[in-house]
Amino acid sequence: MTDIAIVDYGMGNLRSVSKALEHVAPAASIIVTGDAAAVRKADRIVVPGQGAMPDCLRELDARGLRGAVMEAAMCKPFLGICLGLQMLLGSSEEGNVKGFGIVSGKVRHFPAPEAAGTNEQRLKVPHMGWNQVHQAAEHPLWKGIPQDARFYFVHSYYVETDNPEPVAAYSLYPFPFTCAVAKDNIFAVQFHPEKSQEAGLTLLSNFVRWEPASSTDKNIGK
Amino acid sequence: MGLAKRIIPCLDVTNGRVVKGVNFVGLRDAGNPIEISRRYDDQGADELTFLDITASSDNRDLILHIIEEVATQVFIPLTVGGGIRKVEDVRRLLNAGADKVSINTSAVQEPELVGEAASRYGSQCIVVAIDAKQVGGNSWEVFTHGGRRATGLDAVEWAKKMQSLGAGEILLTSMDRDGTRNGFDLALTRTVSDAVNVPVIASGGVGNLHHLVEGVLEGRADAVLAASIFHYGEYTVREAKAYMAQHGIEARL
Numbered sequence: 277m278t279d280i281a282i283v284d285y286g287m288g289n290l291r292s293v294s295k296a297l298e299h300v301a302p303a304a305s306i307i308v309t310g311d312a313a314a315v316r317k318a319d320r321i322v323v324p325g326q327g328a329m330p331d332c333l334r335e336l337d338a339r340g341l342r343g344a345v346m347e348a349a350m351c352k353p354f355l356g357i358c359l360g361l362q363m364l365l366g367s368s369e370e371g372n373v374k375g376f377g378i379v380s381g382k383v384r385h386f387p388a389p390e391a392a393g394t395n396e397q398r399l400k401v402p403h404m405g406w407n408q409v410h411q412a413a414e415h416p417l418w419k420g421i422p423q424d425a426r427f428y429f430v431h432s433y434y435v436e437t438d439n440p441e442p443v444a445a446y447s448l449y450p451f452p453f454t455c456a457v458a459k460d461n462i463f464a465v466q467f468h469p470e471k472s473q474e475a476g477l478t479l480l481s482n483f484v485r486w487e488p489a490s491s492t493d494k495n496i497g498k
Numbered sequence: 499m500g501l502a503k504r505i506i507p508c509l510d511v512t513n514g515r516v517v518k519g520v521n522f523v524g525l526r527d528a529g530n531p532i533e534i535s536r537r538y539d540d541q542g543a544d545e546l547t548f549l550d551i552t553a554s555s556d557n558r559d560l561i562l563h564i565i566e567e568v569a570t571q572v573f574i575p576l577t578v579g580g581g582i583r584k585v586e587d588v589r590r591l592l593n594a595g596a597d598k599v600s601i602n603t604s605a606v607q608e609p610e611l612v613g614e615a616a617s618r619y620g621s622q623c624i625v626v627a628i629d630a631k632q633v634g635g636n637s638w639e640v641f642t643h644g645g646r647r648a649t650g651l652d653a654v655e656w657a658k659k660m661q662s663l664g665a666g667e668i669l670l671t672s673m674d675r676d677g678t679r680n681g682f683d684l685a686l687t688r689t690v691s692d693a694v695n696v697p698v699i700a701s702g703g704v705g706n707l708h709h710l711v712e713g714v715l716e717g718r719a720d721a722v723l724a725a726s727i728f729h730y731g732e733y734t735v736r737e738a739k740a741y742m743a744q745h746g747i748e749a750r751l
Binding site: 287291292327403404406428432473 | 500503592622
């Protein structure tokens with residue numbers, strides 16, 4: 277039995293995610309896997325990912341992982357990170373691809389940076405560095421994390437949900453954008469908790485212990 | 499509320515030790531890289547940059563072991579540069595626990611490496627390091643091989659080209675200022691930062707905390723990198739952040 281499976285579909289560096297989870301859950305069995313059966317067997321799923329959305333979806337399909345990841349998103353504690361958040365939306369401007377549609381809305385590119393004015397610095401893309409995360413709703417994964425704590429971000433596309441309900445947090449760059457989404461057994465973030473020092477480790481530790489109410493009701497995965 | 503300007507301590511590593519030189523020469527021992535990484539993490543460093551300045555290829559794997567060990571203890575972004583020649587080198591560093599790699603000489607020798615690495619691993623993990631030396635009033639030339647070899651390339655044009663090939667960030671070092679403690683080359687920093695859309699890290703010349711403030715406010719850097727002011731205990735990273743915040747700069751305190 278695996279406690280936590282980190283889904284490996286060849287997009288980005290998963291080592292830092294597994295290291296951070298091992299740090300907060302030293303007794304847990306944690307695997308990095310690209311095998312759909314192993315994903316289905318795990319109690320909890322973490323879907324990280326960096327790079328481009330079209331490549332991400334293609335790799336998920338090529339490895340036969342899309343079904344297992346979507347099932348996990350329907351039934352067990354699911355943490356999406358970066359592309360693992362973006363793939364949940366209906367569509368993405370990046371390559372004009374369709375996402376899973378589990379969260380209604382789309383993924384958009386930050387506006388093209390304006391030429392530098394005399395006093396104003398231009399908006400750099402990617403949005404890279406430590407930004408404040410304003411919690412918009414109470415959630416077990418925010419436990420012990422101060423309001424407006426800083427997390428590490430690196431991304432050029434951001435999530436825009438159709439409804440405010442799933443928005444768990446937002447950040448400013450320079451306008452407010454959704455940086456965390458919560459829906460039943462899903463919690464998904466644009467920032468990188470595995471690289472966000474104390475605040476990030478607290479969030480991961482909360483995830484490892486999280487028992488979402490709906491995951492037992494809809495336990496179709498096992 | 500908003501994005502913080504980053505403070506990045508830089509660790510020049512050779513033969514498993516952190517060292518620091520002046521104007522790229524005259525190295526002095528500054529300690530154990532793992533202990534130093536932990537100290538800076540405790541002090542609130544926003545990222546860490548490791549530059550492997552090992553001259554021979556024999557000891558290349560040492561940096562991999564160091565990164566592996568740091569990555570199990572320090573949960574902030576880690577950038578590693580030095581000696582990256584092939585996409586395979588990028589992969590090995592990322593697997594060891596690096597979040598970004600910094601490419602310098604090889605980007606000049608083989609610009610396609612930047613594009614290939616960015617398309618394989620994403621722009622977010624590809625930093626192009628530019629060592630620049632002033633050659634005219636408002637003109638800087640790119641140097642490679644640890645600052646020993648002139649390339650004839652204009653630093654500003656080079657930064658734009660690297661961005662177009664997929665670099666996600668530019669690490670810009672003034673060779674004229676590096677190790678002098680006279681402050682960043684602000685004209686260079688600002689010219690490059692205004693010319694590209696990706697974040698620019700200012701490097702070379704920090705001697706006091708006000709230099710960091712100048713790098714952000716006048717140089718328009720997105721992040722500031724420093725080594726010796728932190729290595730020898732003159733200032734902590736936390737003091738540097740408090741000082742930046744006092745000057746109205748958004749910082750992660």
